[in-house]
Amino acid sequence: MLDPKMTIEEVKGLPYTSEEFYRYLIDRLRVLGYEIREFTSYQFRIEGVLDVYPVNRRWHDIKKNKRGGYEDIFAFVQRYLPVPQTQGGSSVKVHYDE
Secondary structure, three states, X not given: OOOOOOOHHHHOOOOOOHXXXXXXXXXXXXXXXXXXXXXXXXXXXXXXXXXXXXXXXXXXXXXXOEEXXXXXXXXXXXXXXXXXXXXXXXXXXXXXXX
């Protein structure tokens, strides 16, 4: 499993599946404090509002019913949804839905 604390540069050249890489990208957002629900290996909901599909680099805001694409998931998510403010304890909330 890829460590979300590793940079993209550190991950390059390591053996991993596409599914492992997408989970790594999402876990990096979790480390920043975003609450993320995983519906499938290819669909994630951030902060209950923003669905992202890393395999296609697409997004859908379920509240505003807007859609689009992105190049860099980290820059896009941080621009679209400010980093959540946490109050004490860990900011990492993990939801895996089977």
